[in-house]
Amino acid sequence: xxxxxxxxxxxxxxxxxxxxxxxxxxxxxxxxxxxxxxxxxxxxxxxxxxxxxxxxxxxxxxxxxxxxxxxxxxxxxxxxxxxxxxxxxxxxxxxxxxxxxxxxxxxxxxxxxxxxxxxxxxxxxxxxxxxxxxxxxxxxxxxxxxxxxxxxxxxxxxxxxxxxxxxxxxxxxxxxxxxxxxxxxxxxxxxxxxxxxxxxxxxxxxxxxxxxxxxxxxxxxxxxxxxxxxxxxxxxxxxxxxxxxxxxxxxxxxxxxxxxxxxxxxxxxxxxxxxxxxxxxxxxxxxxxxxxxxxxxxxxxxxxxxxxxxxxxxxxxxxxxxxxxxxxxxxxxxxxxxxxxxxxxxxxxxxxxxxxxxxxxxxxxxxxxxxxxxxxxxxxxxxxxxxxxxxxxxxxxxxxxxxxxxxxxxxxxxxxxxxxxxxxxxxxxxxxxxxxxxxxxxxxxxxxxxxxxxxxxxxxxxxxxxxxxxxxxxxxxxxxxxxxxxxxxxxx
Amino acid sequence: xxxxxxxxxxxxxxxxxxxxxxxxxxxxxxxxxxxxxxxxxxxxxxxxxxxxxxxxxxxxxxxxxxxxxxxxxxxxxxxxxxxxxxxxxxxxxxxxxxxxxxxxxxxxxxxxxxxxxxxxxxxxxxxxxxxxxxxxxxxxxxxxxxxxxxxxxxxxxxxxxxxxxxxxxxxxxxxxxxxxxxxxxxxxxxxxxxxxxxxxxxxxxxxxxxxxxxxxxxxxxxxxxxxxxxxxxxxxxxxxxxxxxxxxxxxxxxxxxxxxxxxxxxxxxxxxxxxxxxxxxxxxxxxxxxxxxxxxxxxxxxxxxxxxxxxxxxxxxxxxxxxxxxxxxxxxxxxxxxxxxxxxxxxxxxxxxxxxxxxxxxxxxxxxxxxxxxxxxxxxxxxxxxxxxxxxxxxxxxxxxxxxxxxxxxxxxxxxxxxxxxxxxxxxxxxxxxxxxxxxxxxxxxxxxxxxxxxxxxxxxxxxxxxxxxxxxxxxxxxxxxxxxx
Numbered sequence: 001x002x003x004x005x006x007x008x009x010x011x012x013x014x015x016x017x018x019x020x021x022x023x024x025x026x027x028x029x030x031x032x033x034x035x036x037x038x039x040x041x042x043x044x045x046x047x048x049x050x051x052x053x054x055x056x057x058x059x060x061x062x063x064x065x066x067x068x069x070x071x072x073x074x075x076x077x078x079x080x081x082x083x084x085x086x087x088x089x090x091x092x093x094x095x096x097x098x099x100x101x102x103x104x105x106x107x108x109x110x111x112x113x114x115x116x117x118x119x120x121x122x123x124x125x126x127x128x129x130x131x132x133x134x135x136x137x138x139x140x141x142x143x144x145x146x147x148x149x150x151x152x153x154x155x156x157x158x159x160x161x162x163x164x165x166x167x168x169x170x171x172x173x174x175x176x177x178x179x180x181x182x183x184x185x186x187x188x189x190x191x192x193x194x195x196x197x198x199x200x201x202x203x204x205x206x207x208x209x210x211x212x213x214x215x216x217x218x219x220x221x222x223x224x225x226x227x228x229x230x231x232x233x234x235x236x237x238x239x240x241x242x243x244x245x246x247x248x249x250x251x252x253x254x255x256x257x258x259x260x261x262x263x264x265x266x267x268x269x270x271x272x273x274x275x276x277x278x279x280x281x282x283x284x285x286x287x288x289x290x291x292x293x294x295x296x297x298x299x300x301x302x303x304x305x306x307x308x309x310x311x312x313x314x315x316x317x318x319x320x321x322x323x324x325x326x327x328x329x330x331x332x333x334x335x336x337x338x339x340x341x342x343x344x345x346x347x348x349x350x351x352x353x354x355x356x357x358x359x360x361x362x363x364x365x366x367x368x369x370x371x372x373x374x375x376x377x378x379x380x381x382x383x384x385x386x387x388x389x390x391x392x393x394x395x396x397x398x399x400x401x402x403x404x405x406x407x408x409x410x411x412x413x414x415x416x417x418x419x420x421x422x423x424x425x426x427x428x429x430x431x432x433x434x435x436x437x438x439x440x441x442x443x444x445x446x447x448x449x450x451x452x453x454x455x456x457x458x459x460x461x462x463x464x465x466x467x468x469x470x471x472x473x474x475x476x477x478x479x480x481x482x483x484x485x486x487x488x489x490x491x492x
Numbered sequence: 493x494x495x496x497x498x499x500x501x502x503x504x505x506x507x508x509x510x511x512x513x514x515x516x517x518x519x520x521x522x523x524x525x526x527x528x529x530x531x532x533x534x535x536x537x538x539x540x541x542x543x544x545x546x547x548x549x550x551x552x553x554x555x556x557x558x559x560x561x562x563x564x565x566x567x568x569x570x571x572x573x574x575x576x577x578x579x580x581x582x583x584x585x586x587x588x589x590x591x592x593x594x595x596x597x598x599x600x601x602x603x604x605x606x607x608x609x610x611x612x613x614x615x616x617x618x619x620x621x622x623x624x625x626x627x628x629x630x631x632x633x634x635x636x637x638x639x640x641x642x643x644x645x646x647x648x649x650x651x652x653x654x655x656x657x658x659x660x661x662x663x664x665x666x667x668x669x670x671x672x673x674x675x676x677x678x679x680x681x682x683x684x685x686x687x688x689x690x691x692x693x694x695x696x697x698x699x700x701x702x703x704x705x706x707x708x709x710x711x712x713x714x715x716x717x718x719x720x721x722x723x724x725x726x727x728x729x730x731x732x733x734x735x736x737x738x739x740x741x742x743x744x745x746x747x748x749x750x751x752x753x754x755x756x757x758x759x760x761x762x763x764x765x766x767x768x769x770x771x772x773x774x775x776x777x778x779x780x781x782x783x784x785x786x787x788x789x790x791x792x793x794x795x796x797x798x799x800x801x802x803x804x805x806x807x808x809x810x811x812x813x814x815x816x817x818x819x820x821x822x823x824x825x826x827x828x829x830x831x832x833x834x835x836x837x838x839x840x841x842x843x844x845x846x847x848x849x850x851x852x853x854x855x856x857x858x859x860x861x862x863x864x865x866x867x868x869x870x871x872x873x874x875x876x877x878x879x880x881x882x883x884x885x886x887x888x889x890x891x892x893x894x895x896x897x898x899x900x901x902x903x904x905x906x907x908x909x910x911x912x913x914x915x916x917x918x919x920x921x922x923x924x925x926x927x928x929x930x931x932x933x934x935x936x937x938x939x940x941x942x943x944x945x946x947x948x949x950x951x952x953x954x955x956x957x958x959x960x961x962x963x964x965x966x967x968x969x970x971x972x973x974x975x976x977x978x
Contacts, residue, residue: 053647054669055543080920080950129906131913149919192681285628329644402644407647407667410543415925 022233035181052399053406055440062250063433068264069240070165072257072426074250079416084157087243087428090236093141099228100216104176106229107143109235115167115176116219118124118160120174120388130156141272142428143479148417154256156246161244162260168233175226182389183218193289193296194366194491200285201298201467205278205362206342240268241287247416247425275360279463282483286472289490295371296469299381301456303354303361312435314406317351317454318361324393324402324451325384326365328348331400333384334365342380344373357430363458371471375478378466381481389456392448405443407434409436494713502661521595523933524768525943526775530784534775535933535943537763538925544649545764546665548930549680549936552755553752554658563735565748566655568697569659572745573653573662574639575688577680581638588633595626600928605740621647627691634688649927658869659938660752665927668764668813672774674763679778682753690742701734720815720871720975727925738953757941761934763926813854813884815874815891816975817968823870825936825945830964831861831872834898842904846894847876853887855879871975872968892974899966903958916953 061075095103111134112119126132133223134149147157189195229321239261248381279302279484306314326334326348338345354361365385369377393401413419466482468475469490479485525535558565578585598619605616623819643651651664666674686691742750760779762771819831838859847854857876862869874895878887923929923946936945953962 052669053667054539056572056668059541079924081917129910129913131917133917148917148921150913150920207662261740403647403667406543407649410667411649411665414539414927417924458546 003286023112029436030057051405052444053410054169055406055410055413055444058436058440060407060434060437061420062254063129063427064254064304066239066254066261066478067266068261069238069242069266069268070257070261070264071243071427071435072254073243073244073245073424074248074253075423076249077247077416077419077422079150079247080148081416082149082151082153082157083420084147084149084154084161084244084246085416085420086161086426087245088143088165089241089269089272090143090232091138091141091272094236095232099220099224099232100223101179101182102139102224102228102232103143104182105221105224106232107136107173107234108178108181109170109174109229109435110164110168111145111231112177113169113171114397114428115163115169117167118163119169123160126156126160132156132160134160149424150304151248154246154253155260157246158257158260158297162264163165165237165239165242166264168230168237170229170233171228172226173466175224175229179221179224183221186218186221187217191366193294196287196364197296197467197469198300198364200287200469201364201465202275203299204281204283204285204465205275205300205465206278222310229288232412236269238267238269239264240266243424243427245420246419247486250378269436271358274436275362276302282464282466282480284466284468284483284485286476286487287467287469287490288472288483288487289470290473292469292471293370294368295374295375295468295475297365297374297381298364298366298467298469298471299378299385300362300364301459301463303352303363304456305354305356305359305361307359309354311354312438313360314454315354315431316439317446317451318354318403318458319449319456320398320401320443320446321459322350322352323399323404324388327401327404329400329404331397332366333397334381335387337380337384338367338369338377342376344377344380345369355429359430372473374468374475375481376471378479379483382461382464385455385459386461388459389452392452398448398451400444402443402446406440500749502884523943523947524771525575526871528755528776530780530782531754531758532782533937533943534772535759535761535778535937536768536771537761537930537933538558538766538768539763540765542765542926543668543764544926545664545668545671545762546926547663547674547675548761548927548928548934549662549678549682550761551660552658552752552757552933552938553660553754554656556658559748560965561734562740562744562748564697564734565740565745566660566752568657568694568737568745569660569752569873571693571697571751572687572690572749573685575693576635576686576687577638577867578684579680580677581635581686581688583633583635586632588686591626592631595630595766596746597957598623598626599741599871600743603739623691639677639681647671650676659935661929661931661934663927664784668766671762671764671766671771675774675778679782682779683782685753686747687749688746690745691937694737694740698734698737701737713811716814716873716875720816720873724782732765733844750783750785753782755779755784757938759934759937761930761937763930804961810882811878811966813876813878813887813891814893815876815888817872817895817973818975819870819968820973825942825948826952827964827967828861828932829949830899830956830960831954833908833911833953833967834964835859835861836915837908840907840911842907842911843894844892847926851860851879853879853882853890853912891972894968895965896971898969901962901965904962905958909960909962912953912956916950919950919953958959 007224057075059075061073062298063071063073065071090103090106092103095101112120116125118126123134127134130153130154133147134145135148136143136145138144145161147160148159174476202465241283244257303318306309324333329342329393330336332350338348348365348419350363350366351367352361352363365381367377410421412422421435423433427433431439464482465480467481476487511914522538523535523539525532525533553566553569555566557561578589581590600618602616603609605619617639640651647670649665651658651899653662662678664674664678676868678762757876760775762775841858843859847856854876855878857874859875860871860873862871874891876887876891878884935948936949937943939945942948949977960962
């Protein structure tokens, strides 16, 4: 069609006609190539070129603080199901160091032991008669209690939240059962090398502050008393600073929540200890597991984040960096280096956490090399991180990484529960309620230079922490070049 | 406390609901459909402002419809559907095709030699050596995982293929601006699949089947099948199938695939923020050219359980009583919803007068509406555990009367409502995401031929009252529908 337009343009001189013919011929050739690509060659991944992901404007929810201090986030949708989640800052990161496991015991005893109005028997009735599903979990410093029911049951769901937040009964048996359940869970899962490595890495990064001991010694759990539980509950389970997320129409949800929480005291919780804002010196911890062929290597670093508005731009860049470094794609750099090119690890993972309130962020990366390869793997992982500043992502790498970040958002937006939780993950980290659209825009607009500069700000070499679970005699010398080594038994 | 209970399974929710339900009674259908010239139906579910598109494709093929003597065909096809096409996964298809054809021919020759009265072992070994060499030659052209890389590169979420009992299903979701690209990819792998790594995959499947056979419950299950189907082709247990898989040849697989991937009666469900006209035009462009062969697999509609044939099924020995009803053809989604409700109602204590502490005959039991594995969906089946020293005939009469009388029984309102809410939550939950919605809509169509069946099922659940169960019971639990046994 282009060729046709050129020929009919009406020029008359000979040179112009020749030129027209040449241009027409080239245009036809281009068209022919395009058609042939459509017919097959386009299937080659390397011939696909760059791609963009088109994410439409996402629906914003409404965040409102009630008189008692609870933040209510309402995000209406078309689902026939009701999803309501209560978030309370009472997780592992908030428990006193002398009482490891207290947060988990408190949560379990609260939900299982019920309240004076909602006894375990009454809760069971609600499950059975109304089809309520009540689940709970812990994520860092937050505990989450989730209810799934039919739309129309909002009042009952929010009433249960009110009772759990204000009226925990903690019968002695529920506390004992919760302790037993936690000890059993530690027995089953607590020996996992990755979890142990992660706990040790957090310990190093916290510089003696936050412990995040996910798998406390069962012996210490035994010392938790009902009094400890009640005291922790009273300090931490308070309206102010807690959140309720619900997939309901905002004004109706607000009116209902205001009615149900009217009169609740506005009491703020004590602050949880958080990771330091500045990274300390490099150091290494080895969890000695004599004779183990395989090791688990964790590398971490505290990120020194910009406060205020700066984080609105930094967060998308950090997430893109995470995808460039390590994703399900075999092309991601850490995967390509450790698995593809060197074949020294089977599993590689990376997580970057960046919170705006409190301002706190860290990077953690894990791999499972053989014990004799720990030193080399540490070098490769560190180098991959530090190289990003001077070796920015290629166009293809950047587009793939941006695409993956946006696809995750797009996919979550198609599922009411996942979308509610995705929004809340940003809100809990101190981002405004409508930030998700800004975030997507910033991801789309990020260029390689900005991503590389972000890497330069955060991934420069000093101040990494290394935690290794494995037979230290096989890698002690190599790993000790990264900092002062502390060695202790793996404890299993 | 009741020491025994009536365990009931709604084995498969045949029909499911839709996502667009603001309140329990609100229901607005947005689904549009059309039938293409080759017999394939397009169902379109518009989802405004959706970031993703989703494609579900379903065929009436599955493990139940494997050809006799070649059990495992569907599962093998499932594995081979990721090995590429004539355009994908090859360095040079024209050259690869020549080697492939030779490999196919050699595979057939080996089978022929094996089947001879006096197999010539030397000749067979020579052919096997030749086949191994040809396999190596084929590998030189193969670009492994190229199809997966293509899906990854364009952001497909979970691209999967699954051979179920009676369906062969494909699904993928992707950023919304890549609809045409994924329609092209999906159509191409249906139109021109190339079964690379055929023999390796066949052996892997056979090894899996060997491991799986002899699991606890196989014998009991074989009893169920024999009861319903007598000694017909559907009565065999899964054990021993590994041997059958190894009989499948490359050429046999190609013929089977042509039947299994037949667009007649198949469905493609597209959902997302698109115009129906655009979706229809693109589906026409890429899927109308899927060839519609004359050969089709045996359909479940054509299978008549024992009891309706001269060769009746067999009652199991021991302490179990089986009772089966054949659902009349053309059951509506609404009736299916009611039967699923009935099954759950019975499991939650509604069978107290038949089983449990008050029952002299039965200590417990299992009830199934539809397909719990290899049973066809037109069956409603009960397995009842007999108490010791109970007359089988008397117990059978008790059970038959119980179900016959359900049409006039008074259903407990509270128990009914509890059951209805539970089932509704489960169904809505299973389809909350775009992918779940597309899949269930497609499956409902394949079982009913009705693009709106998913809506109808959920509507029925929303509006059901106890008296509806009486009517459903009246329709099903008659002597005429009961499968008689020897």
